[in-house]
Amino acid sequence: xxxxxxxxxxxxxxxxxxxxxxxxxxxxxxxxxxxxxxxxxxxxxxxxxxxxxxxxxxxxxxxxxxxxxxxxxxxxxxxxxxxxxxxxxxxxxxxxxxxxxxxxxxxxxxxxxxxxxxxxxxxxxxxxxxxxxxxxxxxxxxxxxxxxxxxxxxxxxxxxxxxxxxxxxxxxxxxxxxxxxxxxxxxxxxxxxxxxxxxxxxxxxxxxxxxxxxxxxxxxxxxxxxxxxxxxxxxxxxxxxxxxxxxxxxxxxxx
Numbered sequence: 001x002x003x004x005x006x007x008x009x010x011x012x013x014x015x016x017x018x019x020x021x022x023x024x025x026x027x028x029x030x031x032x033x034x035x036x037x038x039x040x041x042x043x044x045x046x047x048x049x050x051x052x053x054x055x056x057x058x059x060x061x062x063x064x065x066x067x068x069x070x071x072x073x074x075x076x077x078x079x080x081x082x083x084x085x086x087x088x089x090x091x092x093x094x095x096x097x098x099x100x101x102x103x104x105x106x107x108x109x110x111x112x113x114x115x116x117x118x119x120x121x122x123x124x125x126x127x128x129x130x131x132x133x134x135x136x137x138x139x140x141x142x143x144x145x146x147x148x149x150x151x152x153x154x155x156x157x158x159x160x161x162x163x164x165x166x167x168x169x170x171x172x173x174x175x176x177x178x179x180x181x182x183x184x185x186x187x188x189x190x191x192x193x194x195x196x197x198x199x200x201x202x203x204x205x206x207x208x209x210x211x212x213x214x215x216x217x218x219x220x221x222x223x224x225x226x227x228x229x230x231x232x233x234x235x236x237x238x239x240x241x242x243x244x245x246x247x248x249x250x251x252x253x254x255x
Contacts, residue, residue: 016075019156023072023159025201026064030064033170037169038057053107055103066088069085093138100127104250108120116184119187120184125188126235128247134162138158140154153205156201156205163201188234191231192232196231199231206220
């Protein structure tokens, strides 16, 4: 009981509504980013992809909505309800983690059928190198569930990193050359600008900490550095024979 009261007090002192507004921004980015290349084509009946891609999309968007609900519960002072729904979040994130892996296999297999398998394997590094970090951030957030100042900042790091694909779709829609949408997997370096824009969410959180606490929380300093390093290092790693061997072994898991 004391831990719950302390956690609720810490949430109030640290501005509980900030995280709800951040969650709302994540939902807008997740939906708006995929609107021109996924939602609108699906509604029009012109989007064709393996079922796992649709499952992945529904799970990911459900996750952003779930995060908004959870932060809204905290903002309303319903901390116990927030924790009760945490088990559903663990289940949902587990499904997402599995769907990402299955979806990447499906994308590589599909590209292989059109002689673009190597390009798909190289670009898969963007997602598959981020996957362990996503799982680690989520696991740390769950481990620190009774340390709300750490828990919620780890979740912000996780959500910010997960916004890269949606932002990348905006780049693809407005800045890609004509015909790029159907031209096969892009080179891994195109993931860098969207990733850096997604990192602005972390910068906003850091600035907010600086204004309210007088310094950024260590989670943002060290965690943000790890997120940035992963985003940048995945690009050169994707061009190495080591990665291609890993990608082929990963693809082989599907038979």
